[in-house]
Amino acid sequence: MKPKAPMPEERSTEGRFAYEGLDRVIHERARLSVLTSLITNARGLTFVDLKQLCSLTDGNLSRHLQVLEKAKIVEIVKGHDRNRPQTVCRITASGRKRFVEYLETLEQVVLDAAKVAENESVSGLLRGLNPSRV
Amino acid sequence: MKPKAPMPEERSTEGRFAYEGLDRVIHERARLSVLTSLITNARGLTFVDLKQLCSLTDGNLSRHLQVLEKAKIVEIVKGHDRNRPQTVCRITASGRKRFVEYLETLEQVVLDAAKVAENESVSGLLRGLNPSRV
DNA sequence: CTGATTTACTTTGCAGTGCAAAGTGGAATT
DNA sequence: AATTCCACTTTGCACTGCAAAGTAAATCAG
Numbered sequence: 001m002k003p004k005a006p007m008p009e010e011r012s013t014e015g016r017f018a019y020e021g022l023d024r025v026i027h028e029r030a031r032l033s034v035l036t037s038l039i040t041n042a043r044g045l046t047f048v049d050l051k052q053l054c055s056l057t058d059g060n061l062s063r064h065l066q067v068l069e070k071a072k073i074v075e076i077v078k079g080h081d082r083n084r085p086q087t088v089c090r091i092t093a094s095g096r097k098r099f100v101e102y103l104e105t106l107e108q109v110v111l112d113a114a115k116v117a118e119n120e121s122v123s124g125l126l127r128g129l130n131p132s133r134v
Numbered sequence: 135m136k137p138k139a140p141m142p143e144e145r146s147t148e149g150r151f152a153y154e155g156l157d158r159v160i161h162e163r164a165r166l167s168v169l170t171s172l173i174t175n176a177r178g179l180t181f182v183d184l185k186q187l188c189s190l191t192d193g194n195l196s197r198h199l200q201v202l203e204k205a206k207i208v209e210i211v212k213g214h215d216r217n218r219p220q221t222v223c224r225i226t227a228s229g230r231k232r233f234v235e236y237l238e239t240l241e242q243v244v245l246d247a248a249k250v251a252e253n254e255s256v257s258g259l260l261r262g263l264n265p266s267r268v
Numbered sequence: 269c270t271g272a273t274t275t276a277c278t279t280t281g282c283a284g285t286g287c288a289a290a291g292t293g294g295a296a297t298t
Numbered sequence: 299a300a301t302t303c304c305a306c307t308t309t310g311c312a313c314t315g316c317a318a319a320g321t322a323a324a325t326c327a328g
Contacts (some may be wrong), residue, residue, distance in 0.1 A: 014189070015186070017187045019170075028315080030315080032153065036243055036303075038245050047276070048277095054151050062279085106240055116174060182304095
């Protein structure tokens with residue numbers, strides 16, 4: 001049998017920084033933008049609004065909305081306004097739930113990173129992260 | 135010429151939620167894990183440490199470390215310990231800088247999302263995000 | 269009325285990438 | 299000498315983000 005001495009390093013660090021809450025569907029720059037836009041506008045936003053808010057190209061936005069809709073994170077209603085097609089997007093209830101869980105993980109990442117090992121200085125969230133002695 | 139009435143909607147919202155600070159090299163679950171591990175352990179971590187901390191497979195970690203090294207975000211020193219190969223990883227100065235910038239953007243995302251449009255309740259960072267009337 | 273332009277998307281094509289399974293090389297063990 | 303174990307690396311593929319091209323309907327120009 002193997003002794004396998006419990007090294008001082010190993011104090012339940014298994015997956016300490018794995019962040020499984022970082023949902024792949026959400027953890028993508030463009031989609032993160034879209035969802036942040038939508039969660040702050042629960043009444044919904046149009047395709048054109050989103051395109052502007054997120055600085056996305058038409059094709060790009062279209063693709064990401066498809067992904068989010070398929071995942072039931074947003075719902076898309078195609079209608080018309082002033083005789084022009086108008087796509088309105090809203091975040092769904094389950095989408096909101098998933099997004100909030102994701103955000104909680106994000107917050108944890110920021111908090112973990114702000115901890116900076118030897119706990120030199122933990123003032124404002126990100127204070128203390130700049131050049132420290134190597 | 136076009137009148138182009140300044141709609142009430144448009145108050146410098148261009149790219150409001152674009153988050154260009156979300157560096158593609160960093161904004162990836164596995165690499166985000168690795169960097170958070172490394173920034174909290176400025177002295178460096180071994181391949182095996184990282185594998186455990188981030189719950190990554192060997193191949194996966196190897197690949198991501200290559201990407202991070204090529205981007206000069208981490209430096210990798212291959213040595214030996216007790217006659218076995220040992221890879222030690224450290225975050226570089228510029229890597230730290232880029233990562234901190236990234237984290238600042240992340241924090242902004244969380245803050246923006248916490249704002250929830252009608253500013254119903256902005257207490258704890260993520261309080262107020264749960265089911266609100268649609 | 270016809271052709272051109274604009275608006276609001278959708279589709280296509282490809283380069284890039286995350287991931288796991290398989291591979292490598294050297295120590296230690298049998 | 300052969301096998302096992304450890305610490306990685308390489309390979310292969312399925313997926314995906316992205317932009318360029320395409321589509322459809324309304325509006326405008328002449």
